[in-house]
Amino acid sequence: MNKVFIKNIKEHVDKEVTLKGWVYSFRRSGKIGFLTFRDGFGLLQCIVAKNDIGEENFESVKKLTQESSVVIEGKVVENERALGGYEVIASKVEIIHISKDYPITPKEHGTDFLMNHRHLWLRSKKQHAILKVRHQIIKAIRDFFDSNDFTLVDSPIFTPNAAEGTSTLFETDYFGKTAYLAQTGQLYGEASAMAFGRHYNFGPCFRAEKSKTRRHLTEFWMVEPEIAYCDIEEDIQWAEDLLVYIVNHVMSTCKDHLMTLGRDIEVLKKIKAPFPRLSYSDCVDILKKDGFDVEWGDDFGSPEETHIAEKFDSPVIVHRFPSKIKAFYMKRDPENDKVVLGMDILAPEGYGEIVGGSERETDIEILLDRIKEEGLSQEDYDWFLDLRRFGSVPHSGFGMGLERVVAWLCGLTHIRQTTPFARTMGRLNP
RNA sequence: UCCGGUAUAGCUCAGUUGGUUAGAGCAACGGACUGUUAAUCCGUGUGUCCCUGGUUCGAGUCCAGGUACCGGAGCCA
Numbered sequence: 035m036n037k038v039f040i041k042n043i044k045e046h047v048d049k050e051v052t053l054k055g056w057v058y059s060f061r062r063s064g065k066i067g068f069l070t071f072r073d074g075f076g077l078l079q080c081i082v083a084k085n086d087i088g089e090e091n092f093e094s095v096k097k098l099t100q101e102s103s104v105v106i107e108g109k110v111v112e113n114e115r116a117l118g119g120y121e122v123i124a125s126k127v128e129i130i131h132i133s134k135d136y137p138i139t140p141k142e143h144g145t146d147f148l149m150n151h152r153h154l155w156l157r158s159k160k161q162h163a164i165l166k167v168r169h170q171i172i173k174a175i176r177d178f179f180d181s182n183d184f185t186l187v188d189s190p191i192f193t194p195n196a197a198e199g200t201s202t203l204f205e206t207d208y209f210g211k212t213a214y215l216a217q218t219g220q221l222y223g224e225a226s227a228m229a230f231g232r233h234y235n236f237g238p239c240f241r242a243e244k245s246k247t248r249r250h251l252t253e254f255w256m257v258e259p260e261i262a263y264c265d266i267e268e269d270i271q272w273a274e275d276l277l278v279y280i281v282n283h284v285m286s287t288c289k290d291h292l293m294t295l296g297r298d299i300e301v302l303k304k305i306k307a308p309f310p311r312l313s314y315s316d317c318v319d320i321l322k323k324d325g326f327d328v329e330w331g332d333d334f335g336s337p338e339e340t341h342i343a344e345k346f347d348s349p350v351i352v353h354r355f356p357s358k359i360k361a362f363y364m365k366r367d368p369e370n371d372k373v374v375l376g377m378d379i380l381a382p383e384g385y386g387e388i389v390g391g392s393e394r395e396t397d398i399e400i401l402l403d404r405i406k407e408e409g410l411s412q413e414d415y416d417w418f419l420d421l422r423r424f425g426s427v428p429h430s431g432f433g434m435g436l437e438r439v440v441a442w443l444c445g446l447t448h449i450r451q452t453t454p455f456a457r458t459m460g461r462l463n464p
Numbered sequence: 465u466c467c468g469g470u471a472u473a474g475c476u477c478a479g480u481u482g483g484u485u486a487g488a489g490c491a492a493c494g495g496a497c498u499g500u501u502a503a504u505c506c507g508u509g510u511g512u513c514c515c516u517g518g519u520u521c522g523a524g525u526c527c528a529g530g531u532a533c534c535g536g537a538g539c540c541a
Contacts, residue, residue: 059501059502061500061501061503062497062500063496063497063498063499063500063503063504064496064497064498065497065498066497066498066499066500067498067500068499068500068501068503070501079500079501081498081499081500083498084498085498099492100491113499115499115500115501116499116501117501135474135491135492137474137475138475139474139475139490139491139492139502140490140491140502141475141476141489141490141491141502142475142476142477142490143475143476144475144476144533144534145533145534146532146533146534147475147476202539217540218541239541241539241540241541243538243539243540244465244538244539245538245539245540246534246535246536246537247535247536247537247538247539247540248535248536249540249541250539250540250541251541254541255541256541333539335537335538335539336536336537336538336540337537378541386540386541387540387541388541389541390540390541433541434541435540435541436541437541438541439541460532460533
């Protein structure tokens with residue numbers, strides 16, 4: 035039999051095909067039924083008529099419920115009235131399994147209910163579209179780095195210490211010792227960059243912060259390139275190029291999914307390089323002028339970030355932050371030692387920080403001082419300091435939060451839908 | 465952790481100044497219908513009113529504590 039997927043249905047017009055999948059919905063009207071069929075690739079209307087499939091088969095089809103699994107044989111025809119312009123006139127409907135009382139019915143549901151049924155919610159149109167876009171973003175990220183001679187070098191998930199010494203970590207028992215789940219692969223990335231020149235790691239990160247907002251997950255994916263012989267300017271350039279590449283890739287491969295999600299594509303079309311660049315000090319001036327209560331040296335909260343980002347259509351690059359509010363490994367600006375050569379990229383429309391990066395400090399004495407200042411144990415960082423003892427070079431890198439990029443490009447109000455099984459402060463199930 | 469809000473049928477919600485038998489729509493189930501798009505029409509059922517305690521002749525409704533969830537803050541990608 036000619037087994038086909040819905041995505042290729044156009045190529046089989048007037049031919050007999052076999053479809054394997056599930057019932058998305060089923061309406062009956064006497065001797066004819068309209069079965070919206072789902073196969074993981076899309077939706078397709080199948081006409082199930084008594085005259086075509088026979089009385090016995092038609093009787094059994096009456097039992098079909100939402101999400102029952104079926105194998106349908108029939109002929110593909112063009113029809114304007116059908117979703118997508120094509121439909122299948124069934125000649126046989128084989129019931130594989132009858133689904134009973136499927137919980138996600140065609141009506142409104144609350145988010146908590148849907149998240150409790152996430153394993154089933156994934157079958158719904160919008161969730162399916164989001165995860166398809168996520169997949170294409172991941173592909174774009176990997177294509178971008180692979181085609182620019184970066185080597186994917188994985189960083190460990192079990193780590194013996196706090197990498198940045200700032201965030202709260204998940205603790206776990208490691209044969210009697212305490213291990214932590216990695217919050218970043220950053221420090222290991224620096225080791226790889228010295229070995230491979232251009233490195234990236236891409237995997238899950240874990241943060242035990244009790245953040246309860248639409249922008250936070252406790253488990254999320256971050257891509258972190260690290261580049262040897264690279265200054266902050268080149269670092270910014272890589273980040274900008276990556277974002278532009280992702281946006282273009284999504285626009286060319288995911289238009290249908292974005293439509294399904296109701297995303298305003300015109301907004302995404304306005305994203306163009308070069309992105310506006312502002313120093314931290316510029317931002318403080320703007321915020322003060324616009325009535326915010328901030329002083330030079332304060333970290334920005336999300337209302338401040340959103341205010342800056344809303345002034346532009348493209349992501350905004352903010353650079354040269356006060357060293358006190360940034361991680362110990364960021365390099366001081368030689369022209370002003372109160373600031374570091376760090377940068378954040380803020381997504382438009384209030385999606386917040388999607389990239390954070392910096393040129394790294396190479397001076398071992400400064401690093402030792404900074405480790406002391408942060409109250410970190412020098413012993414834990416000894417291997418990291420080796421990177422400054424043996425062929426230290428200027429280098430830079432950044433981290434990009436995958437889920438925030440997915441949320442932004444899909445136009446979602448909450449990050450929890452950007453990942454198959456979201457882990458948040460209040461959710462570990464399913 | 466802090467501030468604010470919500471909790472009633474499988475789901476989404478209404479429920480008056482505290483009042484006797486707690487409702488609607490959708491879903492489900494049975495039936496009619498050969499072009500439906502969340503079809504329509506007829507019929508059928510549904511409750512730990514979040515939990516514990518209190519006030520009261522009487523609590524879904526008022527009070528206290530707890531729990532869960534939602535939104536925001538801080539923290540951050």
